[in-house]
Amino acid sequence: MIENIPVLIVLLPLCSALLCLALTAVSRNLGIFAVKLSCLASFVLSCIQLQMVVTGGTIHYAIGNYAAPYGIEFVIDSLNAVLLVCFSLMGFLTILFAENFGNEKRPMLVGAACAETALLITGILGMTSTGDVFNLYVFLEITSLSAYCLISLGGSRGVVSAYRYMLVGTVAATLYLLGIGVLYSVTGTLNMGDMREILDQGGYDGAMLTAMCFLIPAFGIKMALFPFHGWQPSAYTHAEPGSRPLITGVMGKVPALAMFRFVYCIYGTDFRFVRIGLILLGIFSVFGMLYGSLMAMGQTDIRKILAYSSVAQMGYISLGFAIGTPIALAGAFLHMLGHVFMKGGLFFCTGAIRYKFGTVDINEFGRIYKKMPLTCGLLTAAALSMIGIPPTAGFFSKWYLALGAAGQHEWIYIIILVISSLLNAVYFFRLIEKVFIRQSSELRTRWESEVLELPLTIIIPVVICFIAIFGLGLFNVRIVDILLMTLEGVGL
């Protein structure tokens, strides 16, 4: 039984999502309860799996017991294992959070939205675990479809932005299929490890370059990297409020992981044109970091600020890939982990503020900290982490990125990193100023309780995100050690 953990982590949310509608028809809260339970179980199992990977090394799980190139394989190395823990935790928190945003009068709709969120979690966890390029596509499809639907549930603007995302996302999926089609035509295999072995024999440079031209835009669109980010701000802004932390926090990270898998695990650094790809990625990241921060400064809707800031943050992650040394890659992945809780946490905060006061305009946030101390604590912690102030997660990930860049003598990257952090500071301090200093404004409370500032299902995610931001910062050495177990072998 214990050896089936990798597949059970993906299956539990899937089964609960498939059952959710039927259970909701039986009793209105049963479906949501099943989804919550399965996501919690998935999180617990991924913690056990992380323990197994750290002590016992990489896990290869052959589905159907067919050996690697013939069947589908899950490969869990230390990198995947850490990311799975983080993503499944965020999935569980989002499901908890989402139940406050349903339409009370229409339980079936709430159940259906819950099923969609669970399927989004399934897709994300599957994309993280898989070791097969076509299986990755199938999970990418599930992730994208459920995300289109969840974005379109956010009112009529949500429908428009979901439609735009769907058009662009379909192009990305097609490009990905073309890319793996080219690779399959020269290697004859779909397994990542096997493909690496065949490509290492040499003589495939032309095909690999063609495939890379398809794959980088494909993942670029899906992770909203700078020139391909057009769909992202409106989609993040108008997504269904309950599932927004998951969409903004996790959905963009998984394609970034897939891009890392292709560039470093399948192509490898021996590939003749790898430099071109990395420089291209570096250019995209540098412009993305500046553009995202500048655009975020001009917004007043807090959701738009955070959405544009995500463009910049994805730039940090791809900057780590562009530098390519193990330390820089570790920085990129630490930033990925941190950003899940920072951006997810910030959207938990906006959701909580909107739940209580019904506003998203930062000009109305005057001295809101008196009314919502916990939420504003997380808001401040996440904002400080975004800027990169110790001892938060954001400081250490930027530190590792700068270390890696210095090791490669890429001084321009360090300068841009500092400028972008300063720009972050401008708009996040503006937010903090509104929350703490500005004259208090009249806000009408929509939720009354004697004891708590918010329902318990919102407080739990808020507190856990707060702990995670500082935890990732304080225990960064341990986490980077675990990440380096995998990254040592693949970097430049």
Add this chain to the structure above:
Amino acid sequence: MRKTITVILLIISVLVPFMAFDVLPVIGDPQSAPNTHVSDYYIENAIEECNSPNMVTAVIVDYRAFDTMFETTVMFLAGLSVVIILANKPKRRIPAHSSLRRMKDAGGRPIYKTVNKDVMISVIEPVILIYAIYVLFHGEVSLGGGFQAGALIGMTYLLDIMVVKRDRPIFDIPKARAAAIAGFGPLIYALTGIVTILGGGLYLEYNKIPLPIHHAELHSIGITAVEIGVTIGVAGTIITILNALMERISFDDDND
């Protein structure tokens, strides 16, 4: 200016593949990599390992069964999404064109939604259903399988609501219930894998289904169970989408 750039980019992206795709092997080349590496293994071992005379079925629902499971889930997901986007706010139905409603046949009865009711329900629908079952259980040995069988069952429902008046259909499946049924299809598929885990094997390892019969037979049972799941999933999805499309859409709110 914007348009010019777009057109130039489009032309480049159409022309570049002509040069780039030189790396692809010649169509039908027996020595090309896809025809020599993994395919050889499937051709040599599929019949023996999977007990399925149809190699395509063996690859789809045995070697790469995990992909097919999620493809079925994609069907369910599509149906569910259509329902909750389109039928989110059922307000108005699209009325049939009035001239169509006024048309009468020779005996003076209205012909709208009454065409060939007797023939359809008593002759054609049972034949389609029987054919669907045949396609389902035959998929394992020859062409056919779950997707086609599910489409046929969905078509029966379509015919039914086309020929009988909407307020008095024979099988009335409300849209939420249809989506729930569609969910059971992939669930059967997933549970087949859980059964093999309980039997002590890995996920979807049909050999380990805990039944006291020969392992070749176990593969047949596993494949059939999976195909039944696919059928239910596809039929449920088609009915769901059909139900959703018959409701009117309106997006005149923005509650965010």
